[in-house]
Amino acid sequence: MSTDQRATQLENDQLVHELLLPLVEIFETVEGEGTAAGYPTTFVRLFGCPLRCVWCDTKYSYPPYHAEMSLSIRDIVQRVSANQARRVCLTGGEPLLYERQATLLLQELAKLPQMVDIHVETSGAIDLTPFLQEVQSPKVRYILDYKLFGSGETEKMHLPNVEKLRVTDELKFVIASRADFEQACQVLEDYEVKCIVLFSPVWDSLSPSELVQWMLARGLAEVKLSLQTHKFVWDPNQRGV
Numbered sequence: 001m002s003t004d005q006r007a008t009q010l011e012n013d014q015l016v017h018e019l020l021l022p023l024v025e026i027f028e029t030v031e032g033e034g035t036a037a038g039y040p041t042t043f044v045r046l047f048g049c050p051l052r053c054v055w056c057d058t059k060y061s062y063p064p065y066h067a068e069m070s071l072s073i074r075d076i077v078q079r080v081s082a083n084q085a086r087r088v089c090l091t092g093g094e095p096l097l098y099e100r101q102a103t104l105l106l107q108e109l110a111k112l113p114q115m116v117d118i119h120v121e122t123s124g125a126i127d128l129t130p131f132l133q134e135v136q137s138p139k140v141r142y143i144l145d146y147k148l149f150g151s152g153e154t155e156k157m158h159l160p161n162v163e164k165l166r167v168t169d170e171l172k173f174v175i176a177s178r179a180d181f182e183q184a185c186q187v188l189e190d191y192e193v194k195c196i197v198l199f200s201p202v203w204d205s206l207s208p209s210e211l212v213q214w215m216l217a218r219g220l221a222e223v224k225l226s227l228q229t230h231k232f233v234w235d236p237n238q239r240g241v
């Protein structure tokens with residue numbers, strides 16, 4: 001590389017780090033859901049979502065609410081590094097709405113040597129292909145929240161995502177009713193799923209005990225129950241925990 005090329009590269013790198021992302025909140029807590037539940041984790045919640053799930057518990061992450069702040073990739077990485085957690089959850093909203101910025105943020109977070117796991121909570125409505133291609137680090141994983149009938153958004157699912165999830169990714173079904181349970185079972189029959197599968201009851205619609213009974217009766221030996229631990233630890237309506 002010539003000196004000129006190196007200077008241009010350096011300028012590009014600097015510009016990239018200045019790209020802004022609209023944010024709702026950044027906080028350190030323990031992960032409440034999925035296989036990393038219980039680990040101290042820094043949450044980076046981006047603003048904006050193309051879906052409007054009936055039972056959404058982060059309605060403050062899209063209009064008519066506003067982004068609380070705009071931060072550069074550099075600033076987000078700095079804030080994450082200032083915490084002691086070695087895990088990051090990139091969530092929203094829909095964090096993959098900002099394809100270029102989200103890709104770069106994931107790449108930069110993965111470069112932090114202390115980080116062991118960076119997981120992305122995505123709705124399943126955004127094609128994962130570009131992210132799987134461009135973010136090479138094995139530390140980065142996707143947790144796809146498959147929207148069932150009860151969400152009101154099931155037709156928004158980008159179905160090819162389901163078979164693209166890798167063994168370390170997670171496919172989460174948030175289940176509000178028996179109809180949702182049946183739909184989730186049907187998805188597992190129709191697709192070749194390689195990743196971890198989670199069934200999670202909608203907080204005030206379905207009791208965990210009822211869901212467990214259905215899971216056992218159906219003989220779903222490879223499906224894990226996932227509860228929203230943070231709603232047991234703190235007030236279920238509290239933000240930033």
Ligand SMILES: Nc1nc2[nH]cc(C(=O)O)c2c(=O)[nH]1
Pocket residue numbers: 029030031032033043058089091092121230241
């Ligand atoms: N503790 C805690 N765990 C979580 N797992 C997923 C969350 C989310 O809002 O995406 C969440 C959250 O908001 N808090």
Ligand code: SF4
Pocket residue numbers: 049050051052053055056057058059061092093094123
């Ligand atoms: S995809 Fe997530 S953030 Fe968007 S409306 Fe549904 S639950 Fe809420």
Ligand SMILES: [Mg+2]
Pocket residue numbers: 058091092121
């Ligand atoms: Mg979520």
